[in-house]
Amino acid sequence: MLTFTIRRLILSVPTLLFISLVIFLLLELAPGDPMAQVPLTVPPEVKEKMREALGLGQPMHIRFWKWLVQFFWIEPQVMIDHFFGTTYAVGDLRVISWQTRSPVMDTVVQRIPQTLWVVGTAYVVGILIALPIGIYSAYRQYSVFDQCGTFVTMIGFSIPPFFTGPLLIVVFSVQLGWFPFIYDTTHSVDDWDSFLYQLRQMILPVMVLALQTTAQISRYMRASMLDNLNQDYVRTARAKGLSESVVVMVHVLRNSMIPVVTVIALGMPAIFGGAIITEQVFSVNGIGSQLITALFANDLPTVQTLTFIFAMLIVFFNLIADILYGLLDPRIRYD
């Protein structure tokens, strides 16, 4: 298991390098000029100096290398300095935002908890709802519950988050007044009441994000359970006299989880995409809304860093799924 985990970890390095190259080239080949906003009265020599100050003077491969060094070598050092009070990174150049003239990672560190908090809760809630629905509708195939479940998941598939968001706001915040429609990120939880408020303000964004996840995962759970329920080993288990709950919840469920784990992992890019929209709808100031602001402000270093952070999060969750996959299915470990 350990070698399997290590092998997966090593495999994710070229993936990350490829993604960083794609992002870098995308920004590099884009025709936008960061000097476009500078007044025409500024002489060309000064403009050239300004370009160099922004780090645009060197050839492409050197800048790519420098960016990699900044991101993978200097930023971790800054983090270590921050936690242990050491001085490894003092005087090193960090990735600087063109918007705020401060290191990009400082802003990102402030904003990433909101995103992860909302996205993470939504995913967990979605999975927790989806699994029982999928299991039960497969166990009672073509029952009323199954038919309703199919219809609801179809709707969940089809209604995009930028429609459910405003819809839920109109119904629950405006008409009923149950939940706030703006996510207050400065809110700090220190007693029971503030905890309840935090819960209430998280319900709407989490619901919007979880709807899609639930729909997708319960579909796959149902299909995968159906595949397994008719297998010979299930009949054997029943013939041995095992109780029905043990047969379904232990024997069938464990085998059915294998493809579902892959689907859960592959859903990560979609859920982060949904998070960008949800943050926009509910004014959560996470990294999704930061990406949008940076894009409109033509702040390329921030855009580059954030896109790459999204990629890293996706690769990280895929890695977890891979390891879970190995835990669930011993055949994969020895592949």
Next chain:
Amino acid sequence: MTDLSNQTPLAPPRSQWLNVWDQLKKHKGALMGGGFLIFITLAVLFGPYIWTLDPQKIDYRARDFRPIYHVLFDADAKTAWGNPLGTDQLGRDGLANLLAGGRTSMAVGWAAMLLTLFIGTMVGVIAGFFKRLDGPLMRLTDLFLSLPILPLLLVAVTLFRQPLHSNFGPEGGMFILIVAIIGITSWMPTARIVRGDVLALKEREFVLAARSIGTRPGAMIWRHLLPNVISPIMVSATLGLAAAIITESALSFLGVGFPSDFPTWGKMLADAVQRMEEFPERVMLPGIAISLTVLSVNYLGDGLRDALDPRIRGR
């Protein structure tokens, strides 16, 4: 002993597609979905010729009209038969905008879906057929699957807007850009499915027979493999169409899509969110249009998957 020479079939032979259609007819959701998809496609194609109001025409005296049905709840509501779905804050007609917006959304959806299928099928067939290319192409597919799609889409659309704008005009440039980007970033599932099927087909006798009479690889793919993988391709076509419509609307919603005076369903929704307490219908109508279209496409895909699967068909 039974007479083996007299073997007249009980029923006349039927083509495969007739069987598929018979199975599809049993799936109510798929029929309704397909019907609605045809209806909405025809509506956005020919609707603007019947409802000839210009969606861009600004009429300040006729602004903020409510839809006709609003009279049912509120007798004093500002409505007019000339604008059955109301007008927006600039007095542009709701129905005309909905039709024009649907035209864009559907056009982007269909074009992006076709591009996705083209790339996905090509990669899948090549990876499945040529053993040497299988490894690299599938690694590439895996890499693409871990790309953060929506952030990349946002970045690409914002950065490449200008040059395409100057070459193909504001709408044409954006159309090419969005279609190309959706196509490039969503071909992976199709490629995987097609590759799997091609790998299985390659071991079948008819492929061996075709090879033994000296069929070239190109003809082999075109004549023998592609017709046999058409059913998974059709299923992923429906999924691709739904995904492309949603992606385009999401981009418009985030404000990086088509230019501001060019209606799409996503943009109409985004513009209306500001005043949705007073005019909820302006959010609902485009939202329902997107959702119903995607829902019908998904149901059609569900039915097609059942109908095209010979193990389920005939049950």
